Amino acid sequence: MTPLATTSATEVLRRCAELDRHSASPTHLERTYLTPEHAAANRATEGWMRQAGLRTWVDAAGNQYGRREGPEPGMPALLLGSHLDTVPDAGSYDGMLGVLMAIAVAERLRATELPFALEVVGFSDEEGARFGKALLGSQAAAGTWDQAWWHLRDRDGVTLREAFVGFGLDPLRVHEAARRPGELVGYVEAHIEQGPLLEAADRSLGYVTAIAGARRFHLTVHGEARHAGGTPYERRKDALVGASEAIVVIERLARASTCIATVGRIEVQPGAVNVIPGRADLSLDLRAATDAERDAMWQRMEAEITALCEARGLRLSTEETHRAFAAPCAPWLQDAVGVGIAAADASYPAGAAPMGLWSRAGHDAMAIAAVTEIGMLFVRCFDGISHHPGEDVREIDVARGLDALERAVLEVARVVRERS
Amino acid sequence: MTPLATTSATEVLRRCAELDRHSASPTHLERTYLTPEHAAANRATEGWMRQAGLRTWVDAAGNQYGRREGPEPGMPALLLGSHLDTVPDAGSYDGMLGVLMAIAVAERLRATELPFALEVVGFSDEEGARFGKALLGSQAAAGTWDQAWWHLRDRDGVTLREAFVGFGLDPLRVHEAARRPGELVGYVEAHIEQGPLLEAADRSLGYVTAIAGARRFHLTVHGEARHAGGTPYERRKDALVGASEAIVVIERLARASTCIATVGRIEVQPGAVNVIPGRADLSLDLRAATDAERDAMWQRMEAEITALCEARGLRLSTEETHRAFAAPCAPWLQDAVGVGIAAADASYPAGAAPMGLWSRAGHDAMAIAAVTEIGMLFVRCFDGISHHPGEDVREIDVARGLDALERAVLEVARVVRERS
Numbered sequence: 001m002t003p004l005a006t007t008s009a010t011e012v013l014r015r016c017a018e019l020d021r022h023s024a025s026p027t028h029l030e031r032t033y034l035t036p037e038h039a040a041a042n043r044a045t046e047g048w049m050r051q052a053g054l055r056t057w058v059d060a061a062g063n064q065y066g067r068r069e070g071p072e073p074g075m076p077a078l079l080l081g082s083h084l085d086t087v088p089d090a091g092s093y094d095g096m097l098g099v100l101m102a103i104a105v106a107e108r109l110r111a112t113e114l115p116f117a118l119e120v121v122g123f124s125d126e127e128g129a130r131f132g133k134a135l136l137g138s139q140a141a142a143g144t145w146d147q148a149w150w151h152l153r154d155r156d157g158v159t160l161r162e163a164f165v166g167f168g169l170d171p172l173r174v175h176e177a178a179r180r181p182g183e184l185v186g187y188v189e190a191h192i193e194q195g196p197l198l199e200a201a202d203r204s205l206g207y208v209t210a211i212a213g214a215r216r217f218h219l220t221v222h223g224e225a226r227h228a229g230g231t232p233y234e235r236r237k238d239a240l241v242g243a244s245e246a247i248v249v250i251e252r253l254a255r256a257s258t259c260i261a262t263v264g265r266i267e268v269q270p271g272a273v274n275v276i277p278g279r280a281d282l283s284l285d286l287r288a289a290t291d292a293e294r295d296a297m298w299q300r301m302e303a304e305i306t307a308l309c310e311a312r313g314l315r316l317s318t319e320e321t322h323r324a325f326a327a328p329c330a331p332w333l334q335d336a337v338g339v340g341i342a343a344a345d346a347s348y349p350a351g352a353a354p355m356g357l358w359s360r361a362g363h364d365a366m367a368i369a370a371v372t373e374i375g376m377l378f379v380r381c382f383d384g385i386s387h388h389p390g391e392d393v394r395e396i397d398v399a400r401g402l403d404a405l406e407r408a409v410l411e412v413a414r415v416v417r418e419r420s
Numbered sequence: 421m422t423p424l425a426t427t428s429a430t431e432v433l434r435r436c437a438e439l440d441r442h443s444a445s446p447t448h449l450e451r452t453y454l455t456p457e458h459a460a461a462n463r464a465t466e467g468w469m470r471q472a473g474l475r476t477w478v479d480a481a482g483n484q485y486g487r488r489e490g491p492e493p494g495m496p497a498l499l500l501g502s503h504l505d506t507v508p509d510a511g512s513y514d515g516m517l518g519v520l521m522a523i524a525v526a527e528r529l530r531a532t533e534l535p536f537a538l539e540v541v542g543f544s545d546e547e548g549a550r551f552g553k554a555l556l557g558s559q560a561a562a563g564t565w566d567q568a569w570w571h572l573r574d575r576d577g578v579t580l581r582e583a584f585v586g587f588g589l590d591p592l593r594v595h596e597a598a599r600r601p602g603e604l605v606g607y608v609e610a611h612i613e614q615g616p617l618l619e620a621a622d623r624s625l626g627y628v629t630a631i632a633g634a635r636r637f638h639l640t641v642h643g644e645a646r647h648a649g650g651t652p653y654e655r656r657k658d659a660l661v662g663a664s665e666a667i668v669v670i671e672r673l674a675r676a677s678t679c680i681a682t683v684g685r686i687e688v689q690p691g692a693v694n695v696i697p698g699r700a701d702l703s704l705d706l707r708a709a710t711d712a713e714r715d716a717m718w719q720r721m722e723a724e725i726t727a728l729c730e731a732r733g734l735r736l737s738t739e740e741t742h743r744a745f746a747a748p749c750a751p752w753l754q755d756a757v758g759v760g761i762a763a764a765d766a767s768y769p770a771g772a773a774p775m776g777l778w779s780r781a782g783h784d785a786m787a788i789a790a791v792t793e794i795g796m797l798f799v800r801c802f803d804g805i806s807h808h809p810g811e812d813v814r815e816i817d818v819a820r821g822l823d824a825l826e827r828a829v830l831e832v833a834r835v836v837r838e839r840s
Contacts, residue, residue, distance in 0.1 A: 193650070194647060194650040195647075195649075195650035196650075214694075226804070226805075227780075227804075228682035228707075229632065229634070229680065229707055229779075229780035230613070230615035230616075230804055231615065232616070232617065233671075233674075235804060238671070240667060240684075241667055243664075244664035244668050247660060247661055247664035248661065248664050248665055251653075251661050254653075260648075260649065260652065260653070262648035262658075262695075263661075263697075264660075264688075264693045264694060264695050264696065265688065265691050265693060266688055268684075268685065268686055271684065273636055273684045273705055274634075274682070276684065277683075277684060283693045285693055287649055359649075360649035360650050361649040362649070384646070384647075384650055384651060384655060386647055386650060
């Protein structure tokens, strides 16, 4: 066995910067699924995994794995990791930080006996930036791959199937990437918060209680396009005024609740300066910690918007375009991460309970929840900025995060030993 | 002198339908400035003018004129008319009805001595559909032609100058189309209301008190584009929610006033389902009977929108993109048209005052107001529909309109005689 060389927070951040080199562009970071830069990032990650004493492989969906066995070969594994792909013009930490922290923790624990195997994964596609479908890598690992996806195309018209072949993967073998529940003890993912709550609370770390499942809707307000001059108010059926009232109502209801709702797109027709809009189309993205809260909020929004449209002689039609189930983190893994934070995060006053928060953004853990229990550790980031080159983390928070994640793994080990 | 042959309302409506043949399309009506169909409509109109005993010519801007002299040659003329061009997919009456009613009235008065010359004009461009600039024909007649317009292009890239030459006109002589104040007694235009007020009041005819001058603005709400999931409400600067509040305020303020305001366009950036809009751009079209009412309303709107943006951490910027002065109708011409309505419109109870209303839409009369006093007669139309093939008028209303317009001309003659 080689002597221990613990990877520091400094080194983790240096590796994040090193991964930035593997980009589709020389001027900004963009690393999408099944591209040459994906392969290069896998290779760099594989090198660090090997330095940590892990046996490595790329699975049938392009996910990069490393593993050390437990006391006996082939035991179930505790899986740590996150993703290596990025959005266009990305920051350096969303995904990559979690993978590199997991490798560093595996290295720290190299000489420590655990009652399970330890695996680290760098998922190949979480953002969905290339094929418009998120979580492809982690869904392959979860065994929830959908054959319909083979026909998805990137902006150059390349199908997912063609990209698989181009990457050296066999589309017919994607099922081999699927993990079985018996193979896994659980999945723990470290990730930047991508929100400002830890920063506002002046805490380095928090544990995740659940990952929101978004529902998305396409709302259409149908009115009547008429001459802006000749039509007095009592004769107007202005689709845009109705849509505007709807947007204000959506914010009012969500703000007063535990949900978060966003209208990101709006288009009106005919869209002429001197014509009353006859139709407005808008998107709604709705998230909450639980499906029940989210679904109740949607029912209330739909009822209020229908009523305000009717009061104006407008008609509302709605179409659901996306629905993901919220993924609760397993209480025992929330506890394990909390134990890690309590031990490692000096930003908490002595004896203060670790902060739990629900993730408004989606994560690989949502997909993996289909095959094993999940837990997540959030690391404070600067000003909540993410999906942007301005994404930033403090080294002290990464150092505390490494300690906490290491301690969390030991806590998982303790519970597993206790159970058996 | 040929025997009198009074053109009936039936014949006026038949002629409107006949003009529909002169269209850029076999399936819908579209007749824009300086096109072959413009020339064809001029020729048809010229024929009817001649039948009415008028001497005809096309002026230096493509406007079709007919004239009968007064007691002495070269006397100032009372000008009647409207326009012969249309929007794309137009109805048959907006503009054309006023020209054909004027010709019919000239024919009816053929044997009647008037203390002025009588002219009828079919203006060549009111809608501005081809070059994006309205009232080109009537502005040439008003002497307010702008040399900058020569560079305007249609959707095929043809400049206004090239189109002039192609039509057989000389761009260097457009000034010859300008009428001098001393040449004109006044201008009276009949037009469909393009609004539902006469229909709602159950009246065939009304006189116009003023033509609204629209101001148009481009409003931009500047916020901050951020992740729809990760950004809690207290950290949001959602440009679309701000813009939506602005649209609701615009309607509330205008509805409670004598103004009419329309937001016909809105665009947001980046316009992604899961990103909070960082910027919203909207148009505002604002009209009132007087510039003072309109301008006071804009000041109030701008103040309220600025305040609501500030309350949300948003910034408002505004740019005025268009301003037309409101054109009041001359009181004596309002009276003359009113006398005509009182004599001719049996839809009014005995002794009821004719209905005066301000025109929310623009008209050639606005341009002509720069060179002579104006008056307008509005004819009820179906359901306020205009700029649409569904545009419709009742024959009884046209018949009453012909009688009223004839009577108005006689009233103008009475006043002119009284003055001299």
